[in-house]
Amino acid sequence: MMIAINSVNRQRIKLVLIFVIFSAPIITAWGMVEWRIGVPEQITAHGSPAEQLPLLEHWPVETVSKTDVGEDQWTLAFDCSVKCAERRDILWRMHRALGREAHRLARLSIGGGGQALPGEQLARWEGKPTWRKVNSVWLIDPQGRPALSFPASVPVADILDDTQHLFKVNAR
Missing domain, CATH: 3.40.30.10 (Glutaredoxin)
Structure with a gap:
């Protein structure tokens, strides 16, 4: 049994994908800051x-x-x-x-x-x-x-x- 994707469902899927694409970097950055994952521990000044x-x-x-x-x-x-x-x-x-x-x-x-x-x-x-x-x-x-x-x-x-x-x- 195949689900027919009509025009309205296709538009909803596109909207969800656009939301995921634009929110993924923000969620990733928040996770990096919150859990200190992937943040370099670089020292800029020694004095x-x-x-x-x-x-x-x-x-x-x-x-x-x-x-x-x-x-x-x-x-x-x-x-x-x-x-x-x-x-x-x-x-x-x-x-x-x-x-x-x-x-x-x-x-x-x-x-x-x-x-x-x-x-x-x-x-x-x-x-x-x-x-x-x-x-x-x-x-x-x-x-x-x-x-x-x-x-x-x-x-x-x-x-x-x-x-x-x-x-x-x-x-x-």
Whole structure:
């Protein structure tokens, strides 16, 4: 026994199919969000926002050596109190790894001693601010506002990744 599909039933089937086709993505997206299925666990920033830090000009530091810092340059400030020579060298290599964008970054080594590496300023802490953490790295925007803070445990490759991302989204 065959069921005859008349014109009215055919139109109803088309309407149901159109409803299913257009509602399936919404139902799928809701399920992905609700049950966390198929949602990538991608990390976009390795550093934490440095909202609580004062502007760079208000930091308790005394500049020892000066280099020219342009108006549109970001600053990579780092506390150089432990393994200073090694830390300065690895951050200098990270700076070089920026390639064509290296001119957009200046480095500020706070603490330690020795000669300044190319593109680096040397400074000393005048006090011990409460927000300072040993061997931390701070990425500061051209206006002097701290953008990201990296604890000593963050690999330099992750600092480089975040710096490149900020340069990409903050094109001149």
